[in-house]
Amino acid sequence: MTRWHRICTDPLWILAGIALAALLLWREQAPAAPDPAIHISATDQAEARARRSEQVSDEQVVADLVNEEILLREAIRLGLHRRDGQARSRLLALMRLSLVPEIPGPSREALITLLQTQPERFRAPGRVSFQEIVCEHGSVPAGLTAATLDEAIAEDLPFEDWNQVSESYLTQSCGADFVTMLAAAPAGRWQGPVTSKRGVHFVRVTERTPGRDPSFEEAEYQLREAWDAQQRAQREAAALDKLRATYPVVIE
DSSP states (O other): OOHHHHHHHOHHHHHHHHHHHHHHHHHHHSOOOOOOSOOOOHHHHHHHHHHOSSOOOHHHHHHHHHHHHHHHHHHHHTTHHHHOHHHHHHHHHHHHHHHSOOOOOOOHHHHHHHHHHOGGGSOBOOEEEEEEEEOGGGOOOTTOOGGGHHHHHHTTOOOEEEEEEEHHHHHHHHOHHHHHHHHHSOTTSEEEEEEETTEEEEEEEEEEEOOBOOOHHHHHHHHHHHHHHHHHHHHHHHHHHHHHTTSOOOOO
């Protein structure tokens, strides 16, 4: 038996050969270390020059780009993007956009289906017009009541007109109780004093427009916005699920 034959048939040599082959294969497939060099392309220079209002030399443009790259790398190395809330929020927003770079537009049929399945979401809100007198410092003037307001206006207590204000806006600005009171108030008659987030006032409803279901044309813009947001959320969730599988999570 030759020496080569003994080597080829020795189990230890066979195992060593397999290990060496695996090591070489791993080195070929392992990601290369990041290149520490700073590369400034002609495109980088042209874009940087276009952003500047003043004329500078090519050397200055390159020097500024190099400095910016150095500062950026050092900021990341020091973790400044983690400590600065605005920088973190900006990076998160950019990453979310990169997860779903482009969404094809919806068909008309898809938008109609969305309107039919979620009509309350796109329903035109009810609106109300009314007149209002605000009592300064939350104090009702002596003798001022809903029944005497005509005389009070004649004595130069001006009122403010609110025209076709949505119920949702009034809920935010004045509170839900105020909206409920307006809904029950008879048109053309002063009510009050009533209290809202904005203070103490008297009000008189002049017109009501009930909520209604919009036509497709009226709701099309909102439908497209809602469809895009829904698609983006679904695709972002799917992309995050894939990324999450690559990160071990430790809850402390």
